Amino acid sequence: MNGDHMNRPLTFIIADDHALVREGLKMLISSMDNMSVVAEAADGEALLEQVAKTRADLLLLDLGMPGVAGIQFISDISELVPRLKIVVLTANIEPRTVRAALEAGASAYLTKDGDPEELGEAIEAVRKGGTYLARTVRFAISDPSRNSRPAAAADILSPVPLTRREREILALVAQGLTAREIAERLGISPLTARKHRENLMGKLNLHSAAELTAYAVRLGLPTA
Amino acid sequence: MNGDHMNRPLTFIIADDHALVREGLKMLISSMDNMSVVAEAADGEALLEQVAKTRADLLLLDLGMPGVAGIQFISDISELVPRLKIVVLTANIEPRTVRAALEAGASAYLTKDGDPEELGEAIEAVRKGGTYLARTVRFAISDPSRNSRPAAAADILSPVPLTRREREILALVAQGLTAREIAERLGISPLTARKHRENLMGKLNLHSAAELTAYAVRLGLPTA
DNA sequence: TTCCAAATACGGCATCTGTCGTATGTCTTC
């Protein structure tokens, strides 16, 4: 074992909206050599605050947090504090999301149902300046040609950037609101709300409110 | 009270589909006095196996597991092994679900975003033969000691048991299928599929496919 | 300043959905 990383402990920020999960992760990380958790956050706002206040090396980020508009949040942070390595930790294994997270600046992508050992492997890889992908999502990137998905261009096509408004609409759809309710909530015409929804479905290659809802909930958008 | 609980450690089964979360919970519990985790399970089948094989005192059950048809699973287990105390651990805070879980035989109901201290409090309460409700869901139950007597108007919605077919339909709705697609999948008439869906919404007091989908996904039904 | 993407808004049309009925066959259970 090389002793160079024995000097200064690696410092972590843990961002997850479930306190119990945070606690568990904290114990996991603290039980490793030379690792210490210096901050935690349960929502996007608190996270930004902690990122600014502490000088952590590594951010363990649950993509399913409230106030964390998914991918957008990653690019914001990695632009703001490039020094901070971001390890995404989520249940979402959609190729779209994995690609987008990496392109947004994440250094690693772990899934919650993966082998806990992967956490250590990911940390090691990231510490060395590399990247790491959970075994369960490697197929999403490594070999696109062997991916026998029928859904062609639309599905694959990379980050699928949603506009701010579209993300807002998506979150409301995920709560089960109709176009009319969304329109009322946002103070716009129902027809406009419908159009946004249409555009969303077009971009995501989905074809019903139910599919859109399932997608949004899986993405971790607030559903209540 | 007999002091025999100091001799033998309380034994746990941890059931959660996220390996990382399981690991975290295991460390949390192992760090407590006289507690030990004797088994874990990532899906319903494995859980039943472990329940039969080990003689654990306490089951920490994530309601969002695949193969765990929510509430039904709780009544099955508590009927099979009444000795085993069930602590529900989930993100779902719907009054309906809380009530249903308790009536199905759960001894405690914790939420993942609750204070980690609640885990200890719940275990203590359950060990003594009592029940425990997370602070965030206490509002859901007016009087936890009585559970068979309807009291308020809210009882119209109370723990409505879903039929097997309805749970099946619910899972398909959660995947974004339309009535017609569900009908094809199950080999029944689209009108029948619609009727099942209607009944579902009636029982759950929901009013759109999107709401139904959000509900199903939150319940942890498979969404892909 | 020009240009473009984003947000706004509207309409038509086929289809699906939500809500109300009614009805029949098959089980279990009493």
Next chain:
DNA sequence: GAAGACATACGACAGATGCCGTATTTGGAA
């Protein structure tokens, strides 16, 4: 064998949705 729950099936009607257009305003980038 009667009662009840469950699964099946159909119809009507209003409203919402999915999909196709078009068009105006606006704010920021080139």
